[in-house]
Amino acid sequence: MSIDTVPTRQVDPAEATYAGELEFLARFDTGPRPPGWRLTPRAVVTFVLGSDGQELRAGTERLVVSPKFVGDRALVERCVVTLAGERGLLLVGEPGTAKSMLSELLAAAVSGTSELVVQGTAGTTEDHFRYGWNYALLLANGPSPEALVPSPVLSAMRTGAVGRVEELTRCLPEVQDALVSILSDRRIAVPELTGTPYATAPAAPGFTVIATANIRDRGVSEMSAALKRRFNVETVGPIPTLADEIALVKRRATTSVARSGAAFAVDDAVLEALVTAFRDLRNGESVEGWEVQRPSTVMSTAEAVAVATSLALAAAYFPGDRDVLSLLPGHLRGVAAKDDPADAATLLGYWDGSVRRRAEDGSRLWRQLWELRHAIS
Ligand SMILES: Nc1ncnc2c1ncn2[C@@H]1O[C@H](COP(=O)(O)OP(=O)(O)O)[C@@H](O)[C@H]1O
Ligand SMILES: [Mg+2]
Structure with a gap:
C-alpha cells in the first residue's frame, strides 16, 4: 500500500464511502424526486439494499450496487416513503441490529449527508436540538444571526436535509419534547432575534428527522406519547436467515x-x-x-x-x-x-x-x- 492510499480517517461517512454509487444512481434513475432529494425513492432503496448482483446501466456506465443493510425490502420501502412524506422516522430495536447504519445510509442517499446528527445522552439539552451562541460574538455585538450556532437539526431544517438523532430515548423526556415542537411546527423560534427576519427559522422542503432508539434502553426515559405520534415507528429485527x-x-x-x-x-x-x-x-x-x-x-x-x-x-x-x-x-x-x-x-x-x-x-x-x-x- 503506498503512502497516499493509507486512509486518513478511521471511519468515513456513508456519502464518502459510497460517493461513486450515489453519483451513479442519480444518473441511473432520473424519475421524479420528492422536494430536496438527491435520488428517487426507488434509487434510495436500491442504494440501501444493493442491486442483487445485477449490473445497472446509466448511459455507457455500468455498476453493481453493493449490498449494505440486510433486511426486509418492505421495511426499507416503508422507511423511504415515510421520509418522502417528510414525516419523522423512528427506528427501534435491540442493540446491534444496524439501526444507526440504516439511518446513516438513508440520510446519505436522500440528502447527500449523514453528518447532521445529534447523539442522545443523559446530558443532551434542548440547545443540542435547537441552537447555541458563539459567546465571543454574542458579548461583542449582542444577538445576531452571525453569533447563532445552529444545531445539526437546525442546519438540516435550513438546507431541507435529513437530520439524525441517535439514541433518542437516552435523552430526558423534556429534552425529547423539543423535537415534538420542531416536528409539528417545522420551524424553530429564536426569541433573541425578535424584530429581525431571523426570529423564526423555517424548515426548507425535504427536512425531516430519523431517530434511533434501543429497546433495551426503554426504561431509561420512556418516550412521550406526543413524540411517538410525530414519528412513524419501524422495528428493526435481527437478520432472519x-x-x-x-x-x-x-x-x-x-x-x-x-x-x-x-x-x-x-x-x-x-x-x-x-x-x-x-x-x-x-x-x-x-x-x-x-x-x-x-x-x-x-x-x-x-x-x-x-x-x-x-x-x-x-x-x-x-x-x-x-x-x-x-x-x-x-x-x-x-x-x-x-x-x-x-x-x-x-x-x-x-x-x-x-x-x-x-x-x-x-x-x-x-x-x-x-x-x-x-x-x-
Ligand atoms: N441487518 C444488518 N445489515 C447490515 N449490517 C448489519 C445488520 N445487522 C447488524 N449489522 C452490522 O452491525 C453493525 C452495527 O450496527 P449499528 O448500526 O451500530 O446497530 P444499532 O444502531 O442497531 O445498535 C453494522 O455496522 C453492521 O456491520
Ligand atoms: Mg445505534
Whole structure:
C-alpha cells in the first residue's frame, strides 16, 4: 500500500464511502424526486439494499450496487416513503441490529449527508436540538444571526436535509419534547432575534428527522406519547436467515481486515460455527430445534462481525501461531458474559448441550470446539 492510499480517517461517512454509487444512481434513475432529494425513492432503496448482483446501466456506465443493510425490502420501502412524506422516522430495536447504519445510509442517499446528527445522552439539552451562541460574538455585538450556532437539526431544517438523532430515548423526556415542537411546527423560534427576519427559522422542503432508539434502553426515559405520534415507528429485527447473516459477517469482516492490507483467512466453516452459536444463543433454540438457555445479554450481529474481525486479524498478524478456531470460545465467552458474569455458566450449558450433541453426531469442527470447553470454564 503506498503512502497516499493509507486512509486518513478511521471511519468515513456513508456519502464518502459510497460517493461513486450515489453519483451513479442519480444518473441511473432520473424519475421524479420528492422536494430536496438527491435520488428517487426507488434509487434510495436500491442504494440501501444493493442491486442483487445485477449490473445497472446509466448511459455507457455500468455498476453493481453493493449490498449494505440486510433486511426486509418492505421495511426499507416503508422507511423511504415515510421520509418522502417528510414525516419523522423512528427506528427501534435491540442493540446491534444496524439501526444507526440504516439511518446513516438513508440520510446519505436522500440528502447527500449523514453528518447532521445529534447523539442522545443523559446530558443532551434542548440547545443540542435547537441552537447555541458563539459567546465571543454574542458579548461583542449582542444577538445576531452571525453569533447563532445552529444545531445539526437546525442546519438540516435550513438546507431541507435529513437530520439524525441517535439514541433518542437516552435523552430526558423534556429534552425529547423539543423535537415534538420542531416536528409539528417545522420551524424553530429564536426569541433573541425578535424584530429581525431571523426570529423564526423555517424548515426548507425535504427536512425531516430519523431517530434511533434501543429497546433495551426503554426504561431509561420512556418516550412521550406526543413524540411517538410525530414519528412513524419501524422495528428493526435481527437478520432472519443463517445464510444471510454468515454472508454479512464475512463481508463486513473482510472489509475491516482489508484496511490492514491483509487477506481474510478465516475458513467458512469457522464463520458458520461462529454465527450459528450467536443465533442459537440469541434465539433460545439451536438450528436443530434443541432448547438453548439464553444469556441475559444481546448476541448481536454487530458483535458477531467484531469477533469475526478479531479472528481474521489474529490469522493475519500471527499466522501459523495457532488455529483460529481455538480463539472462538474465548471470544464467545467475552460477548455472552459482558453484562452478567453469571452468563459464563449459560455458555457452558450451551457447550454441554448443543455443542456436545453436534460433536457426538460426528462433526469434526464441533468436536474440536467441544474439546476446547476448558477455554470457557
Ligand atoms: N441487518 C444488518 N445489515 C447490515 N449490517 C448489519 C445488520 N445487522 C447488524 N449489522 C452490522 O452491525 C453493525 C452495527 O450496527 P449499528 O448500526 O451500530 O446497530 P444499532 O444502531 O442497531 O445498535 C453494522 O455496522 C453492521 O456491520
Ligand atoms: Mg445505534
